[in-house]
Amino acid sequence: DAGVIQSPRHEVTEMGQEVTLRCKPISGHNSLFWYRQTMMRGLELLIYFNNNVPIDDSGMPEDRFSAKMPNASFSTLKIQPSEPRDSAVYFCASSQGGSNNSPLHFGNGTRLTVT
């Protein structure tokens, strides 16, 4: 079991640039979650998918953020245009079923720095 795989591990970009974060969930898991972690706000759920369909995107900060899950083995989180306040660690997690009673398996995160 390779676990949840995220890429890149680190991303440094300039304000205004487009950023794309990638996630490969664990095979067989049908739920996928995107979280953002900062010192100030802790862990925030941005969006989650069930069977590739976005279920709840109420945590997405604003229209600059978008997420897709074209198939069961791949998801992207895009920020366009990026701003310095988007600097954070972004985690992808997957589970077999929803989060009610299925533990989440987290990737190692992407540390994003926007200058």
Add this chain to the structure above:
Amino acid sequence: AQSVTQPDIHITVSEGASLELRCNYSYGATPYLFWYVQSPGQGLQLLLKYFSGDTLVQGIKGFEAEFKRSQSSFNLRKPSVHWSDAAEYFCAAPSNTGKLIFGQGTTLQVKP
């Protein structure tokens, strides 16, 4: 509103000492409850979970947690802490919409 609270932001214990990390929740019904650990530069890893039944649950790495409905608590314990336990610990529970709500986290420092 449903919430998960970890009252202690930072705790320091000596290696070999016992540990208890506090977690309080506010929910109407008995919730599912989780503890996760995050080592530096890593994602969160599940330590243990409570769904129903025995209120004392065992997890990995020698951790256990006890669900106490009367106190709305789910505190994490370990009888003897090792230096490798230094990390950040998160308590979590799902909301009624299916979102997993995390506490603010408790950073554990272990003194030699």
